[in-house]
């Protein structure tokens with residue numbers, strides 16, 4: 079058992095030493111290391127807002143605690159410990175399976191648990207366990223991002239983000255809020271390395287710039303769920319584990335990790351249900367979102383980015399997901415999420431907040447202090463209001479049920495600009511301008527100064543981030559084999575679907591009736607046979623192509639996602655294993671056709687065999703065209719097929 083445990087932690091070993099270094103620095107700073115058994119029993123220094131500690135975020139992320147618990151992990155004592163936050167679902171990132179009774183006790187994240195009761199009652203459950211990871215401090219200063227819009231005649235630049243400054247540390251959950259189109263997703267993509275570096279400004283990870291090494295340390299949950307609809311939850315997470323977890327782990331350990339994530343996310347009940355999509359019903363929206371999150375947390379990332387993980391979910395499910403993010407953060411990860419309009423309970427779970435309006439920064443700081451800040455600049459809610467709703471209204475420039483700052487009130491009273499005043503309230507543009515200016519004059523400089531302070535990490539640890547070494551989860555052949563089986567499972571439904579079988583059978587019957595025992599002794603009959611062969615060639619040529627047209631967009635989205643996460647080597651995909659399973663399936667289909675054809679249409683054996691092999695080759699060629707996802711409108715084999723038809727005709731004569 080002990081041996082297994084240490085190998086499961088193999089990838090984390092380098093990180094463990096890092097965490098120990100961090101913990102040592104906390105020690106040397108005189109900070110007492112005490113284990114927090116529950117968020118509710120002993121308030122977190124970070125969350126209580128204590129600013130007296132030298133390294134409050136480090137204490138908060140409990141790297142020190144990890145150090146203590148590491149001994150337990152190595153000795154096997156902590157392996158089955160489930161943790162739970164107040165909402166009653168478990169999250170144990172040990173990479174080991176919990177005993178079934180413990181899973182039951184920990185009340186996993188399921189749709190019918192009594193989690194709210196726990197929340198209200200404040201029942202304390204064992205805390206989250208995770209493997210230690212490299213702590214990553216993310217800082218961004220004056221980030222500006224522009225895109226070039228190319229028209230037919232003109233080219234113009236559009237400002238998407240204007241001078242955004244902020245930071246997030248291990249152990250913190252940062253929320254990006256703002257109205258639709260304010261730039262949240264763009265900022266998240268920039269921070270997560272998903273789009274090119276900012277046009278202006280700096281973006282650092284442990285005071286280093288972005289490197290490819292970070293790809294396997296970053297989990298990124300996109301707004302759109304990119305999953306294969308015909309794979310089950312378990313298959314999806316197992317393939318993710320096989321592709322993404324380090325080579326040091328055995329296949330069994332990776333599969334076990336997938337099971338653990340299923341348990342942690344409370345997906346046991348639907349683990350054998352397919353994901354589903356537009357045409358096929360599968361798991362629910364909340365379960366699908368959890369699978370997407372599971373796909374990312376399976377690698378135990380140091381940095382986790384999520385783009386609107388709660389959109390489309392009911393408030394309880396949304397609260398549970400944010401609770402889970404809070405637990406992940408508390409285990410020492412850096413978590414950044416965009417969110418549209420959280421409930422007030424959900425809002426209080428964020429440590430830090432960035433409020434964006436039209437690409438500009440309106441607030442960056444502790445989420446708990448946002449209301450205080452806005453009231454200090456003269457904007458307070460006049461009625462009881464959800465803070466998130468109040469902030470989004472402000473970011474939209476809407477001052478209904480909100481006090482008007484005296485500077486803006488003067489403008490309204492003077493009424494000197496009709497355009498700036500609507501219904502005795504300042505216009506949204508004026509409010510936006512005021513909020514941007516207020517932040518810049520009162521807070522921005524201070525925040526920028528804070529970011530100049532070097533992060534409390536060893537130089538060696540900092541440099542680790544800039545290592546150019548990429549880490550593949552699986553070898554080339556393993557990737558190829560995983561893609562082969564995953565593709566086969568996903569597409570077998572296409573090949574064996576009733577729709578497809580009916581299409582092929584009905585075409586065969588119609589052709590059979592049209593060319594029933596056609597005469598092969600006369601030149602006219604042979605001409606008809608040539609027409610039939612041409613029809614069959616075209617039919618089997620275009621049939622797979624039409625399948626490819628519909629599957630390619632989905633495959634492409636998946637490829638981009640997996641390439642961005644360094645899950646696959648491009649060469650492996652370009653020699654895509656789809657060929658390997660498509661070829662026999664298509665050739666099998668064409669083989670059945672040729673047998674049928676020889677019987678129904680009365681083709682003579684000598685002529686038929688040449689045509690048959692040519693036709694199989696032809697079908698194979700089309701499969702290759704299809705799988706390369708290039709639609710070849712001109713099939714070169716058609717050219718080679720013509721002499722065969724001619725030879726067959728001559729033979730028959």
Ligand SMILES: Nc1ncnc2c1ncn2[C@@H]1O[C@H](COP(=O)(O)OP(=O)(O)OP(=O)(O)O)[C@@H](O)[C@H]1O
Pocket residue numbers: 225236238256257258259260261262263264265
């Ligand atoms: N590549 C691009 N080309 C042109 N415009 C862009 C591009 N990327 C972003 N934008 C524009 O930038 C603005 C911000 O987009 P972004 O997706 O970041 O907003 P958002 O706050 O995430 O919105 P939502 O909440 O609706 O997802 C939008 O007006 C969008 O149209």
